[in-house]
Amino acid sequence: MNHPEPQSIDLDAIYKALANPVRREILACLREPQAHFADQELPLDHGVCAGRIDAHCGLSQSTVSAHLAALQKAGLVTSKRVGQWVFFKRNEPVIEAFLAHMHRQL
Structure with missing residues (x-):
């Protein structure tokens, strides 16, 4: 039985992003x-x-950038530019819609 997704999500992109x-x-x-980024100067x-x-991942900037791009493409995170910096947050509505989908399907 198929139920419409409450929030439009790209399941394939999410599965691919979460595979890593x-x-x-x-x-x-x-x-x-x-708990993980308390040393950040600007407000969280x-x-x-x-x-x-x-710095937290201990990987190169380009590697982490590729991971963040995959998460953003999947809709799991959002980004906001402030000056020369880019800030990332979890996209809770998409994560909740994905979890609801998983709960219904599995």
């Missing part, structure tokens, strides 16, 4: 930014600066 453990780690850390209500995520 680094991307799952990034999402998990963004769930509680105050902007999101977490890409540079902080790079």
Whole structure:
């Protein structure tokens, strides 16, 4: 039985994004930014600066940038530019819609 998604989500992009453990780690850390990125200078209500995520992952900027792009393409994170910095947040409505889909399907 098919139910319409409450929020339009790209299931294939989400599955692909979540297949990578680094991307799952990034999402998990963004769930509680105050616990993982407390050293960020700007308020966390902007999101977490890409540079902080790079440092947390211990990977190159270009590698983390590719992971963040995949998460953003899947709709799992949103970004906001503030000056020269880009901040990322979890996109909770899409995550909730995906979890609801999983609950119905599995």
